[in-house]
Amino acid sequence: MGNKLKPVTTGARMDSRRQLLRFMLQSPLITSGASLASLWPAVGMARPELAVPDAVNRTLDVFQMKAAARKKLDMRAWHFIVNGADDGKTMTANxxxxxxxxxxxxxxxxxxxxxxxxxxxxxxxxxxxxxxxxxxxxxxxxxxxxxxxxxxxxxxxxxxxxxxxxxxxxxxxxxxxxxxxxxxxxxxxxxxxxxxxxxxxxxxxxxxxxxxxxxxxxxxxxxxxxxxxxxxxxxxxxxxxxxxxxxxxxxxxxxxxxxxxxxxxxxxxxxxxxxxxxxxxxxxxxxxxxxxxxxxxxxxxxxxxxxxxxxxxxxxxxxxxxxxxxxxxxxxxxxxxxxxxxxxxxxxxxxxxxxxxxxxxxxxxxxxxxxxxxxxxxxxxxxxxxxxxxxxxxxxxxxxx
Ligand SMILES: Cc1cc2nc3c(=O)[nH]c(=O)nc-3n(C[C@H](O)[C@H](O)[C@H](O)COP(=O)(O)O)c2cc1C
CATH class of the missing domain: 3.20.20.70 (Aldolase class I)
Incomplete structure (x- = not known):
């Protein structure tokens, strides 16, 4: 029998993928944001506080832009923007x-x-x-x-x-x-x-x-x-x-x-x-x-x-x-x-x-x-x-x- 590589089982592949994601998410090189943070539960870790980009070119997506706006705006301006009617169900449905x-x-x-x-x-x-x-x-x-x-x-x-x-x-x-x-x-x-x-x-x-x-x-x-x-x-x-x-x-x-x-x-x-x-x-x-x-x-x-x-x-x-x-x-x-x-x-x-x-x-x-x-x-x-x-x-x- 030749020296064949064993097929990787799905479980083993998932474990190594999780390890990689854990490693990436712990890396200080990564600027975390709402979107990145959505990965944390996928690797079984609690969601951390979001790091908010402090420079416009560091924002990776519009969710990070939202986080940056939240930090800058007073409560009146913030709630003027983010509110939906009643319980926000239509806004969420969108x-x-x-x-x-x-x-x-x-x-x-x-x-x-x-x-x-x-x-x-x-x-x-x-x-x-x-x-x-x-x-x-x-x-x-x-x-x-x-x-x-x-x-x-x-x-x-x-x-x-x-x-x-x-x-x-x-x-x-x-x-x-x-x-x-x-x-x-x-x-x-x-x-x-x-x-x-x-x-x-x-x-x-x-x-x-x-x-x-x-x-x-x-x-x-x-x-x-x-x-x-x-x-x-x-x-x-x-x-x-x-x-x-x-x-x-x-x-x-x-x-x-x-x-x-x-x-x-x-x-x-x-x-x-x-x-x-x-x-x-x-x-x-x-x-x-x-x-x-x-x-x-x-x-x-x-x-x-x-x-x-x-x-x-x-x-x-x-x-x-x-x-x-x-x-x-x-x-x-x-x-x-x-x-x-x-x-x-x-x-x-x-x-x-x-x-x-x-x-x-x-x-x-x-x-x-x-x-x-x-x-x-x-x-x-x-x-x-x-x-x-x-x-x-x-x-x-x-x-x-
Ligand atoms: C703070 C705020 C002010 C708005 N003002 C107006 C307005 O003056 N006239 C108007 O037709 N729509 C207004 N809209 C509705 C928007 O034009 C648009 O329909 C809606 O924001 C789209 O949904 P999105 O915010 O999820 O992208 C406003 C929306 C927001 C969030």
Whole structure:
């Protein structure tokens, strides 16, 4: 008998893998973070306190950026960002759903050139990653939306009605395309002024947020905003400052009629943010909406327990290829983005990670978040053997049991 090597039993292989992981995790060379820390239970060790990166380029993923922001922000700013409504079940569902999907990778494909560019509502974007609208960013960092616009580089940024700085001021600093997000107001002359300002600032698309007929129950946010006494300082809102007439945010009487009104009052394309059902997707067709963002406001509004990724398929079904569909909610990894693109989303918007970056390291943090996500998306595209964003289709996905 020749001197054959014995096959390694699974048990022996697991033991040596565990030993290696234990060794790696104990090594001072490794900067631990939320993601690395998830390995500790896998090797039977208690999870340690997370080491928080102290320099922007040491952040390895958006979870570490979150940890860095936690260290810098006061309780009011922190709870403004991280809260979900009620018990946070919808916010959690947005993340958990990604585990329901597996990626089917192909082999032996030339992936030496990967193209992340994508066409969205007639605009050529260099990446399918878009910054979702987030209001009051000066609460998070003194540079507010100006810092975010600088950090966004060439990425598309959607600017909130409730931004600390006006759309004109943000546009003056931005190097990438901007869209304007509108919260409806009972005062239509004020809405008209907002639309005109956005158009003048160069926005070609308007995003009407429709998931705020009332305000979500974000208890910790309320508590820290008012220190429990029901009062809090007024936040600056740049889009309101130069308008002398009656102005406010919120119109509980808003119906589909608003789409006709917008059409008559702006030449911007119209996107509805907050569609989550097939029925409403069909109504978008009937009212001639140009685009949809499948969104539940990051689980900050209704506690529906429905993940946006679970809503995506029925919305796409409802639009019957007539309307472009984007999505947001819980996107933290390139693989998450890949899955949504595979299920038919044209692009993906990210909310909280951009303000973790802003809160932790200002504009450099925003830029780092985007480059981390871009790199992760490129990596999974290479592994899957797909070289163009437009080619990421359902054949790369499989629903797990
Ligand atoms: C702090 C904060 C402020 C937000 N402000 C707005 C806003 O002004 N307008 C809006 O349409 N959506 C707003 N959103 C919702 C985001 O645009 C987006 O839908 C959501 O954050 C996506 O989920 P994610 O944070 O899990 O990525 C806000 C979200 C957060 C976390």
């Amino acid at each position: 993340r958990q759903v990604f585990d329901d999907w597996q990626i089917r990778v192909r082999r032996l494909i030339d992936i030496s050139q990967v193209d992340q560019s994508v066409e969205v509502l007639g605009e050529s974007l260099h990446s399918p990653i878009i910054l979702a609208p987030i209001g009051s960013q000066q609460l998070i960092h003194e540079t507010g939306e100006i810092g975010t616009a600088r950090g966004a580089g060439r990425h598309l940024m959607i600017c909130s009605t409730a931004s600390s700085f006006s759309i004109e001021d943000i546009a003056a600093q931005a190097t990438g395309p901007l869209w304007f997000q509108l919260y409806a107001s009972k005062h239509r002359p004020f809405m008209k002024a907002l639309l005109d300002n956005a158009e003048q600032a160069g926005c070609r698309t308007l995003v009407l947020t429709i998931d705020a007929p009332t305000i979500g129950n974000r208890e910790a946010e309320r508590w820290f905003r008012t220190a429990g006494n029901g009062k809090g300082p007024r936040l600056s809102m740049g889009n309101f400052d130069n308008y002398a007439g009656k102005k406010n945010i919120g119109d509980p009487s808003m119906t589909w009629e608003i789409v006709d009104w917008l059409r008559a009052n702006t030449s911007m394309k119209i996107v509805l943010k907050g569609i989550v059902t097939r029925e409403d997707a069909r109504l978008c067709r009937r009212y001639g909406v140009d685009g949809i963002i499948v969104s539940n406001h990051g689980g900050r509004q209704e506690e529906s327990n429905r993940a946006t990724l679970d809503c995506l398929t029925e919305v796409i079904d409802g639009v019957d290829n007539e309307i472009e569909v984007l999505i947001d909610g819980g996107f933290r990894r390139g693989t998450d983005i890949f899955k949504a693109l595979g299920l038919g989303a044209r692009a993906v918007c990210i909310g909280r990670p951009q303000v973790w970056g802003l809160g932790a390291f200002g504009e450099k943090g925003v830029s780092r978040v985007l480059s981390l996500l871009r790199a992760e998306l490129v990596r999974i595209m290479k592994f899957a053997g797909v070289t163009r964003v437009a080619d990421i289709g359902g054949e790369y996905l499989q629903r797990g049991d």
